[in-house]
Amino acid sequence: MIDVEQPNERALLVGAPPLDRSQELVDEHLAELARLATTAGAAVVGALVQRLEAPHPATYIGTGKLEELARMARERGATLIVFDEDLSPAQGSAIEERIGVRVMDRTELILDIFALRARTAEAKLQVELAQLQYMRPRLKRMWTHLSRTQGGIGARGPGEQQLETDRRLIDRRIARLGGRLEEIARSRDTQRKARRAAYQVALVGYTNAGKSSILRSLSGSDLFVEDRLFATLDSATRAVQLGEGYEALVTDTVGFIRKLPHHLVASFRATLEEVGEADLLLHVIDASAPNWEHQAQAVDEVLADMGADPAGVLLVFHKVDRLGSTRRAALRERSAAFMGPHVMTTVEEAEGLEPLRAVLRQRIRARRPTVRLVVPVADGRTLAEAYREGEVLSREQNGTEIVLVARVPEAVVGRWEGQEGVRVVRQDAA
């Protein structure tokens, strides 16, 4: 793990993109890798790019490039080499052996940042599980790090027997962690059932898009917001008042990133269950990022992997305060023509979230069943309930009975259906 307290971890970045990748995209990926490295506490001392038709099976990059990398590492005093591409366990150790500097790939770096950021017990367990799964096929290399830092005779790395024992220990720990996480998920499930009647919304999106800021602003609560990657690792749910008596439960979730390690997606499945259960997903896009389309695409891929229904997604073009009026108009025009349902938002302007609130109110309204309710005039309690919790569309008096047509939450319909002296008929076509 990189030591954040020790700022002299000096990282050299390596990108080995395919031949046909545009220069713009290559730069964008390297810039993101640099941001990840600094987030993990390293100083970036250089970068090297080699376009490849196909990765070299043994060392990913070619022999000549490897020499160049070794030289550069020496000259710049690098203590760490970070590849943007996923390395196989064998490639990782081969490069390390040649250069004599520790090698990480993008996945390991992201796992490292998650380990730094994890705060709650659940997040810590999830990250540890992902790390162990990543580490298991790489045990030999991990041992070599140890022997290198301790040095000396007798530190030649483990024998096969030692590795076998370690693997068994890891497997046991993985099983334990899985069990603990299931327990936590079960208890959360119970909490969730209790609020099933409410309209549930989940915020998803690229890391740093502004998800937590939106929830903080909507709910007036103090969620952690910061201009850095993976500020949020834990889901947080808040009740949000949308005006006109409408309320939704909104959940903030961990941010996504391009090539999110699949170990992490699997480990965070429990946390991300909220995403599967939501009535609506808000896909928050930082519209001020020059590469927002690539970011949005990466998020779509993770959502598709998770089996989320694209029809249940509302695009939220966020941070529009940063766009000049020309860019704002261009985005508006384009999204009207090509995008599905969407809104434009900002937390930096008064009323900047009103378009989002309005769409949410409309969605909730559309979801409420319309019913015909017949109650005795004397039943003031039920009548008051209809006005308080629903939206009354018409009212007639019929002798000693009142007939209301109203849109009400499903939970209220259920209550009335079981109530004596009251008749309810659903009006919506089934």
Ligand SMILES: Nc1nc2c(ncn2[C@@H]2O[C@H](COP(=O)(O)OP(=O)(O)OP(=O)(O)O)[C@@H](O)[C@H]2O)c(=O)[nH]1
């Ligand atoms: N200009 C501008 N900045 C914003 C807006 N919303 C959020 N930000 C900034 O964007 C940065 C990231 O915000 P967060 O809310 O932490 O983003 P997030 O999506 O929760 O990020 P992760 O938790 O890391 O996935 C912070 O510096 C915010 O102050 C906005 O509407 N306008």
Ligand SMILES: [Mg+2]
């Ligand atoms: Mg956040």
